[in-house]
Amino acid sequence: AVDHFSRSAMRRYCEFLGNRLHETVGDEWGQTVDSLFCDSFEVALAPGGIYWSDGLLDEFQRLYGFDLTPYLPAVWWDLGEITPKIRYDVNEFLHRTGLEAFFRTFLDYCANHGVQGRIQPYGFATDILQGAGMTHIPEMEITAGEKDAVPWFDTRIGPKKYVASGAHLYGKNIVSTEAYTFLHWQPYRATLEELKIASDDFLRNGANLFYNHGYTCSPERDAEPSRSMGAAIHISHDNVWWKYYPHLAEYIARCCWLLRQGESAADIAVYSPLANQWTLDCLNARRWTRDFEWGDLGELITADGYDFDLLNDDILQNHAVGEGGRLRVRNLLYKILILPNLQALPLRTLEAVQQWVRDGGVVIALERLPEQSTGLENYPEKDRRIRKIAAEMFDEPQEEDGTGAKRYGDGMTYCIKNVIDRSHPLDRRGSVFDPFVNTLRRHVTPDFSIDFNREGLRQNNGLTYIHRALKNAELYFVSNIQDRAVQFPVTFRVHHAVPQEWNPYTGEIRRLHCYRETREGIEIPLDLKPYESTFFLFEYGDPPVHVIQDSFTEITQMTDTTITAAVDRNGVFSVQLSHGLGSTKPVVVMDLPAPLTVEGEWKLTMEGPEFPRVEKTLGRLESWTLDPRTAHFSGTARYDISFDIPPSYLREDILLDLDPGKVGNVAEFWIDDTPRGTVWMRGQTLNVTGAL
Numbered sequence: 052a053v054d055h056f057s058r059s060a061m062r063r064y065c066e067f068l069g070n071r072l073h074e075t076v077g078d079e080w081g082q083t084v085d086s087l088f089c090d091s092f093e094v095a096l097a098p099g100g101i102y103w104s105d106g107l108l109d110e111f112q113r114l115y116g117f118d119l120t121p122y123l124p125a126v127w128w129d130l131g132e133i134t135p136k137i138r139y140d141v142n143e144f145l146h147r148t149g150l151e152a153f154f155r156t157f158l159d160y161c162a163n164h165g166v167q168g169r170i171q172p173y174g175f176a177t178d179i180l181q182g183a184g185m186t187h188i189p190e191m192e193i194t195a196g197e198k199d200a201v202p203w204f205d206t207r208i209g210p211k212k213y214v215a216s217g218a219h220l221y222g223k224n225i226v227s228t229e230a231y232t233f234l235h236w237q238p239y240r241a242t243l244e245e246l247k248i249a250s251d252d253f254l255r256n257g258a259n260l261f262y263n264h265g266y267t268c269s270p271e272r273d274a275e276p277s278r279s280m281g282a283a284i285h286i287s288h289d290n291v292w293w294k295y296y297p298h299l300a301e302y303i304a305r306c307c308w309l310l311r312q313g314e315s316a317a318d319i320a321v322y323s324p325l326a327n328q329w330t331l332d333c334l335n336a337r338r339w340t341r342d343f344e345w346g347d348l349g350e351l352i353t354a355d356g357y358d359f360d361l362l363n364d365d366i367l368q369n370h371a372v373g374e375g376g377r378l379r380v381r382n383l384l385y386k387i388l389i390l391p392n393l394q395a396l397p398l399r400t401l402e403a404v405q406q407w408v409r410d411g412g413v414v415i416a417l418e419r420l421p422e423q424s425t426g427l428e429n430y431p432e433k434d435r436r437i438r439k440i441a442a443e444m445f446d447e448p449q450e451e452d453g454t455g456a457k458r459y460g461d462g463m464t465y466c467i468k469n470v471i472d473r474s475h476p477l478d479r480r481g482s483v484f485d486p487f488v489n490t491l492r493r494h495v496t497p498d499f500s501i502d503f504n505r506e507g508l509r510q511n512n513g514l515t516y517i518h519r520a521l522k523n524a525e526l527y528f529v530s531n532i533q534d535r536a537v538q539f540p541v542t543f544r545v546h547h548a549v550p551q552e553w554n555p556y557t558g559e560i561r562r563l564h565c566y567r568e569t570r571e572g573i574e575i576p577l578d579l580k581p582y583e584s585t586f587f588l589f590e591y592g593d594p595p596v597h598v599i600q601d602s603f604t605e606i607t608q609m610t611d612t613t614i615t616a617a618v619d620r621n622g623v624f625s626v627q628l629s630h631g632l633g634s635t636k637p638v639v640v641m642d643l644p645a646p647l648t649v650e651g652e653w654k655l656t657m658e659g660p661e662f663p664r665v666e667k668t669l670g671r672l673e674s675w676t677l678d679p680r681t682a683h684f685s686g687t688a689r690y691d692i693s694f695d696i697p698p699s700y701l702r703e704d705i706l707l708d709l710d711p712g713k714v715g716n717v718a719e720f721w722i723d724d725t726p727r728g729t730v731w732m733r734g735q736t737l738n739v740t741g742a743l
Contacts, residue, residue, distance in 0.1 A: 052094050055153040055175070056104035056145070065160035073164065081165040086188055089157065089168070090229075091210075092175035093337075101126060101333050102145055102176050104152075111144050117427070126333045135330035135395065136427040142329035143426070145176035145336075153177075154185050161187065169227060172214065174337040178325055179213040180363040184221025188260065189214050192229040195252035195532075196245065199235060203248050203582075204513040204532045206350035208361075213323070213340065215257025216360040219315040220370075220380055227260035228253045231284040239685075241284045242716050243292055243299050243731045248582050250303055251530040255517045259310040261303050291686055295717045298556075298731050305555045309586055310528060313521035318495050319352055319359035320378060320385035322393070322400075326364055326425050330395045346471035348391060348417070354511040355488045356497025358518060360385070364400045371403070376411030376462065382520075386495045390416045392471050395423040398433045401440055408444065409460030413494050415487075416466045420445050452486045465490055481509035496571050499527070500542040514541070514579075523591050524548070529577070530584035536734070537579045544572040548589035555586060563587075564606040564614075567599035567629070580734030594629070601626040617706060618643065644699045646710075651692050659686030674715055696743050707743065708736040 054060040069087065073080045096102070111119045124130060125137035154170070154177065161168035171190045172182030183189035191214040195205035211228075218226045231249055234241050250261070265283035279285065286296065328339040352359050360383070362371070371380050378385040388404065390396075393416075401421065408414050420441040424433030445466045448455040455466035469478040470487045482488055482503045491497075499516040501508065513533025519526040525545045531537050543550075550563040550573060566575045573589065598606055602624045603616035618624060618640055625637045653672055658664040662684055675681040675688055700707065711718055711730050720727045720737055728737040 054104050055092075055094070056102060056107065056148050058152045058156055060104075061153055061156040062160075065157060069160055069164060084166065086167040086169040087157075087161055088190075089170040091171040091173055091192065096334075099127065099334065101141075102149075102336065104148075107144075107148065110148065111141075114144065114147070115140055115428070122427075133427060133430075135423065136425070136430050138331065138333050139326065139329045139395075139425040140427055141333050142176065146178055146181075149175060149177040150181065150185065154182055158185060158187060171210070171229065172217070173210045173340065176336045178323075178363055178365070179210070179340065180217035180220060180323060180361060181365055183214045183217025184223065186223070188225050188227050189218050189223055190227040190229060190262075191215065191253070191256070191258055192232055192264075194231050194234050195249050197233045203252070204515065205252050206347075206353050208321075208345040208349045209340065211253065211256040211258070212349070212359075213361055215315075216323075216362070218257065219317070219360050219383060220362065220366050222381055224311055225260050226258050227262055228258040229264050230261045231286070232264050232282045234284055238279065238281070238284050239290070243295060244582065244716075244733065246284070246286075247299055247302065247732060248532060250299070250306075251532055251582075251584055254306050254310060254528060255515050255530055255532075257310075257315065257517065259307040261307065292717050292731075295719070295729055295731055298729060302555050305553075305558060306528065306584075306586075309526060309553065309555070310517070310519060312526060313519040313524075314382050315358075315360070316498070316518040316520040316525070317358040317360045317383070318386050318498060319357050319389065319491070320362045320387070321348070321352075321359050321389045321391060322367070322396070323361040323363045324391055324393055326397055326400070327393050327395050330423070330425060343391075344471060345391070347473055348389075348471055351470070351485070351488060352491075353515060355482055355485075355491070356499040356501065356511075357491060357495070358498065358516075359389075362388070364397055367403045368397070368399050371407075373407045373410045373412060376413070378407060378412060387413045387415060387491060390414060390421070392418040393421045394419070395425055396421050396437075397426070398424045398436055401437060405440055405444060408462035408464060411461040413463045414444070414465070415490060416441075416445055416464070417470045417487075418468055418472060420447075420466060454486055454490050456490075463494070482511065496544050497542075498544045499529075500544070500571055502540070502542075506539045514577075525589045527587045527589075528584065529579070529587060531579040531582060534581045536581055537577050540574045540576045542569060542572045542574045543587065543589065545589040546572060547594070548573065548591045549594050550575060551588045551590070553586035553588055555584060563597075564609045565598040565601055565626075568594070580732075582732060583734060596632065597629050598626045599629050643705075644697070647696065647700060649692065649694050651694055654691040655688060656691070657681060657684055657686065657688035659684065662686065672712075676715070701743065705740075706738065707740045709739045710736045 053064045076084050108119055122137045125134045126141060158168040167187035169188040169190055170182065170186040171192060172186060173179045191211045193210050195201060196203045215226055230253060231241065231246055234245060234249060263286045265280065266287040287293065324343050325339060328343055366380055371378050378388060404414060421437055424430060424437045444459050444464050446455040446457045447466055448468060457464045467487050467490065473479050498518055501511055514531050514537055516527050516529045525548065527543060546568065550566055551560055552563055553560050563575065566573055575587065597609065604619045606614060606616045608615040614626060614635065621640050621643050623637045623639050625634055627634045653669040655667050655669055655675060657675060665681055672690065675684060709720065714730050717729060717731045719729045722739060722742045725742065727739055727742055730737065
């Protein structure tokens with residue numbers, strides 16, 4: 052490890068290591084080798100130690116105007132009311148020093164030598180948001196579903212949200228991720244479907260460049276499982292599904308390209324509690340963000356149709372500007388600011404928030420009101436000012452579900468309790484009754500809205516989105532990160548626009564013919580299978596005549612005089628048109644044949660390295676894991692069947708989809724020796740029209 056707080060040590064380190072790498076890779080420097088990477092800061096300290104370096108006591112006195120030496124015991128022991136003040140000053144000093152000595156030195160070296168600097172800016176003494184904002188390519192990690200413990204719909208507020216927020220605030224459009232670490236304790240268990248689900252969580256958190264962790268290079272033809280890193284998932288030639296990995300890679304590439312367009316469009320700003328944490332501890336920088344208890348705040352915001360960024364003191368004090376009741380940071384516009392269970396924050400920050408509310412802003416304090424300032428300088432007066440401003444701005448809630456609503460200047464403030472801390476089950480509410488969520492709704496229409504009453508839902512357990520604002524359009528990535536299908540309408544907060552659907556699996560772009568505009572936005576009927584995802588692009592302009600309600604399975608084409616639609620059942624069907632044109636004549640479908648089950652005698656053949664060839668006949672399609680002789684086979688097996696399809700299924704007006712049912716991992720389908728497609732996600736079907 053290098054001395055991260057010494058500019059001279061960092062310069063020597065970069066010059067020695069960077070120059071040697073440059074000489075080694077030659078012309079690929081700046082091309083294939085496009086960046087130098089710093090992993091998350093996992094520097095072990097001696098017990099009771101802190102980050103430090105030569106000359107820092109003198110530098111501290113120069114910057115803060117007093118000698119830290121007599122106050123050093125406050126780093127380890129409680130010296131009374133000055134303890135949190137000294138700890139804040141020490142931590143802020145290490146933050147400032149770390150940004151200059153490590154971040155700036157490393158990034159300047161990269162910029163001056165034709166590569167970019169890519170850093171995971173957490174686990175260190177610096178503010179993650181500001182570190183991410185300085186970095187050429189800030190990087191996140193932490194995998195949804197990790198270690199078979201975390202839910203796939205992972206709404207924890209951690210490195211992913213911190214890094215993406217810093218990138219948004221400081222104008223970094225590319226956010227990379229170290230993908231899939233610790234998905235399972237047993238790395239070979241990971242399937243392409245699981246990696247796709249975890250990818251969607253990275254994407255909806257703001258990642259748009261993936262670095263797989265990992266590909267373990269090995270000289271053996273058949274690598275032993277022990278020749279690997281425990282944190283890494285085997286995305287390499289030694290995995291049985293390696294041949295099919297391009298399906299996932301192409302999906303991710305399309306998603307990343309789309310999610311680099313435009314700007315992030317989050318509505319909510321959540322104040323980062325780092326200053327509060329700096330008053331508590333100097334000894335373990337890796338725990339500052341981890342030890343702050345966020346409770347269910349991330350889920351409450353995300354599951355109810357909003358997105359958010361974390362904001363730090365630097366942004367609120369030096370960059371944010373009030374604009375018509377909104378908080379502008381560059382091109383980003385935040386409509387509500389949340390203060391999450393803070394005991395302390397800098398006086399300048401609270402004064403900036405106070406002025407924004409006077410000018411029309413909306414602030415929600417959760418659980419408590421701040422009582423203390425930060426830093427030793429003039430702290431008695433600053434503490435008094437913090438308490439005075441908090442008392443002026445906020446009212447305590449008067450009843451159990453109260454919100455402490457208060458008009459302050461041209462803005463509004465709220466103080467709501469039992470939001471972060473919902474340890475008692477009766478503190479939880481269904482979405483439509485939640486006082487915190489309803490406070491958000493009072494001021495901001497959800498960007499991605501579910502009608503919970505109409506759909507009979509208490510809460511949203513995994514339908515999620517991310518929104519990018521383009522010059523003349525709005526782009527939404529929508530992912531159903533749950534094990535149930537979604538078949539109900541969702542409203543996007545967009546008006547006077549024409550929607551398209553962009554398929555990230557295939558690249559297909561199709562105009563949507565069925566949607567309706569309401570007061571809240573454009574309502575689109577969603578039909579997503581478990582863990583399926585898609586993109587919706589809304590281009591501003593006059594919408595053409597379209598369907599606002601129908602009973603067909605899908606409307607595939609519309610002209611001025613004709614509607615072409617598909618159905619999957621017999622019955623009576625009709626549509627209602629926009630622009631006041633009313634309903635069409637009913638269409639009766641009577642002769643659609645029932646779904647055909649492929650039945651008969653299946654032949655199973657399997658063979659692999661160090662696994663003798665097995666051939667067996669099955670009376671029905673079933674997994675080879677049901678047979679003890681083949682239960683642990685790892686490789687590719689082949690199922691064969693011959694069947695006849697009745698002529699009634701081969702009419703020109705019938706489309707044929709092959710539904711494979713449950714697929715354990717990956718299934719490639721061939722019909723009459725012709726490849727017809729691959730299924731690697733549950734719910735996927737194959738169009739086999741014309742193949743039979």
